[in-house]
Amino acid sequence: MAWNEPGGSGGKDPWTGRSGDQGPPDLDEIVKKLQEKLRGLFGGKSGGGGGKGAGGTGGMGLWLLVGGALVIWLLSGIYIVDPAERGVVLRFGKYVDTTDAGPHWAPRFIETVEKVDVEQNRTAEIGFRQGGRRASTVNKEALMLTEDENIVDIELAVQYRVSSAKDFLFNVRDPEETLKQATESSLREVVGKNKLDFVLTGGRSEIAADVKDLLQDILVNRYKTGLSIISVNMQQAAPPNEVKEAFDDAIRAREDEQRFKNQALAYEKDIIPKAHGQATRQVEDANAYKAKVVAEAEGEAARFSALLAEYAKAPGVTRDRLYVETIERVLSSATKVLVDIKGGNNLVYLPLDRLVAPSHELEPPLGRTATPSEMPSSPTQATSVLGGTSRGRSRGDR
Numbered sequence: 001m002a003w004n005e006p007g008g009s010g011g012k013d014p015w016t017g018r019s020g021d022q023g024p025p026d027l028d029e030i031v032k033k034l035q036e037k038l039r040g041l042f043g044g045k046s047g048g049g050g051g052k053g054a055g056g057t058g059g060m061g062l063w064l065l066v067g068g069a070l071v072i073w074l075l076s077g078i079y080i081v082d083p084a085e086r087g088v089v090l091r092f093g094k095y096v097d098t099t100d101a102g103p104h105w106a107p108r109f110i111e112t113v114e115k116v117d118v119e120q121n122r123t124a125e126i127g128f129r130q131g132g133r134r135a136s137t138v139n140k141e142a143l144m145l146t147e148d149e150n151i152v153d154i155e156l157a158v159q160y161r162v163s164s165a166k167d168f169l170f171n172v173r174d175p176e177e178t179l180k181q182a183t184e185s186s187l188r189e190v191v192g193k194n195k196l197d198f199v200l201t202g203g204r205s206e207i208a209a210d211v212k213d214l215l216q217d218i219l220v221n222r223y224k225t226g227l228s229i230i231s232v233n234m235q236q237a238a239p240p241n242e243v244k245e246a247f248d249d250a251i252r253a254r255e256d257e258q259r260f261k262n263q264a265l266a267y268e269k270d271i272i273p274k275a276h277g278q279a280t281r282q283v284e285d286a287n288a289y290k291a292k293v294v295a296e297a298e299g300e301a302a303r304f305s306a307l308l309a310e311y312a313k314a315p316g317v318t319r320d321r322l323y324v325e326t327i328e329r330v331l332s333s334a335t336k337v338l339v340d341i342k343g344g345n346n347l348v349y350l351p352l353d354r355l356v357a358p359s360h361e362l363e364p365p366l367g368r369t370a371t372p373s374e375m376p377s378s379p380t381q382a383t384s385v386l387g388g389t390s391r392g393r394s395r396g397d398r
Helices: 029-039 052-076 164-171 175-191 198-200 203-220 241-313 315-332 381-387 389-397
Strands: 078-081 085-089 094-099 101-106 111-117 122-126 128-131 136-138 143-145 152-164 227-238
Touching: 052 078, 052 198, 052 203, 052 315, 085 164, 094 143, 094 164, 101 143, 122 128, 143 175, 143 381, 152 175, 152 198, 152 203, 175 203, 175 227, 198 241, 227 381
Parallel strands: none
Antiparallel strands: 078 101, 085 094, 085 111, 122 152, 128 136, 143 152, 152 227
């Protein structure tokens, strides 16, 4: 006989000893009890006939709970934007506003805020990656082709910052990667328009400036990434390692050429002023000599004219004077002495210091009036000084 049949074990469970009439709890009963408790909590009357005081206490607790939740919700919406940041407010994922530095409030669960640092200077590296003390070259980015079909290895560093937080977050998916690709594209375009010598020598600053202008136009006007370029610096511009030695020799030769040109220019700047100075000095000396010769000629002409006038007045006296002056001038520069000693017994004193003295010390100054002892003793000698006219006159006089 089964344990739950009539007349069996009295309806009890043989394992637990419980009566078979006690089944699992009724689900409807549980829901009903829960509804009564909720009605009591929100101020309604319970099925057990609860009093009015119990309903009032439940309503007060509900309002306190709602007020506390509201205060917590309001406080949770307060956020602070740092001075170097901008806050981008999104309402259900859609852009609403951009807030500046300071405290702000946004309703939680409705609006979210993305903070963007707009004062930080960021760096993008093209052609190399800075890792610790040494930088590793990225050949895929560094190798470029010039206008004259030569390969050059260029490393570029770009400094930038965020200028528009809204554009930075929403216009492009990855602004920093976009910046690197745009920089590489701009650099290849600029290098491809210039020759290798220009890139390796004096064109680095100009190439960096052209890359900056082109990159700024791409990021701001075309892509609207919200990024602003601060500076573009060319770290290195060199030929590939395989041909580096040959290029170094060419660069050294070019530097030697420039050095020789500079030396030639320095020599030119040094010798030309000296030559101009010497030429000016010679011209001045020639002018001085010209003035001297002209003055002496004019003086001699004036002296001759004055002498001619005196000769016309007194030919004999003038001839004697000219003769004496001529003999004095000739003998004053002579170094031979003729001594005629009668008998040969007298001691003759020779003033050797006077004999070897310079001629200008013995020569009478020009224009000095001759003494009677210095007058010419030979009319023929005096006539030869005056020229043919004087000689003709002396013959007529004779």
